[in-house]
Amino acid sequence: MEARENLEEKYREALSNYLKDQSEQALYQGQKYSRKTIEHKISPEEIISFHKSTLMDTYDNLPPEVLHSLDFLLEVMMGYGIAYREHQNLKHLQQELKSEIEIAANVQHTLLGTDIPEVGGLEIGAVSVPAKHMNGDYYHFVQDENQCVGVAIADVIGKGIPAALCMSMIKYAMDSLPEHRHFPKSVLESLNRVVERNVDPSMFITMFYGLFDPSTSIFTYASAGHEPGFYYNAATKEFTDLTAKGLLLGVEKKTQYEQYEKHIGSGDMIVLMSDGVTECRTSEGFIERKTLIEYIEKNMHLSAQEMVNNIYKQLEKLQHFQLRDDFTLIILKRNV
């Protein structure tokens, strides 16, 4: 209350100064005062009432119309003051939600975290960036006791928080698969059953699962409706689509997946991505897969991790740093 009386006094002072000489400095005092009132939550109608009482105390014979008009203004400003306070409350609430989402994003990051395994002869690079706070893309590496490396990349249809929650379920479903059953076909078939049973009917997941066996250099893979990756043949310097047929996870309970094999020679690469990579929209249209190959070629002299980092940065720049969709890119490169 003391602060309030003090502020009324200050208003009186500032107004008197201005009425005296209409100087810039007095105006500036008014500006400073207005910030103070916001700080102390003084409503607009209260300021008008300060104004009125200052005038009444300063001038003896004010025309009554002036005072009536101030009463009228006060009434009008009251609604404005209420709206303003409401706005402030919402702003506060929004801030709270925002920080809650940030916490959730951190939790998700920890939950879905995966380590890139060290495999002799195989370089692995991975980057995954959400368009908003939470990522609906997911990638995961597992290494079994035979040194085989499993790589999963998945994309939830749908974005934001629901998609992210759904991904956490996939991660736990994968963790609970029996150790010896990391064959791509059976991984996708069991996940399909989990998704079909547990996820909202309008939510679906695309997923690619590959398994690299260093002892034979064979890459076995299967896809559930996922954007096809590339296979780069170092001997012919050619890129081909890593096409695999298969239905999205969660559509039909009894979906069977086909499994494919590719021998990975020295210097060959496997490139995997989410559709956020090919759905990159530039001012001239979409990124064509051909363009993506050009970017890969441009960065081919680098290590797998540097490659994905650079390609991400370059594509981000093409879209003027505005991701429309979550973005995930993985490169496996055989270096012996």
Next chain:
Amino acid sequence: MNITIDVQDIESKAAVKVKGEIDAYTAPKLRETLFPLSEQENVQMVVDLSDVSYMDSTGLGVFVGLFKSVRAHNGEFRLVGLTERLRRLFDITGLADIIDINSNAEGGVK
């Protein structure tokens, strides 16, 4: 971010024409408009996509949902007028094998 949805629904024959972009912003409108239609018993639903300039995976989700709902009500669901890009999206996701995307627009949508 605009979408217009024209619906002609006569005796369980629902002819739908979608124009514009189908993405996370417009997909809810599409879903709300078309879902009630898909829940009619024996509905024959044809959706013309020839004027759809962009569709992301959210749109795909809407069509899969519609397809399942129509199927659950013993109806028929067809998509017509897919551009090359859209066709690719249905091919990759394996949906082209379960949803009819290959018939002609004629007889479905004027």
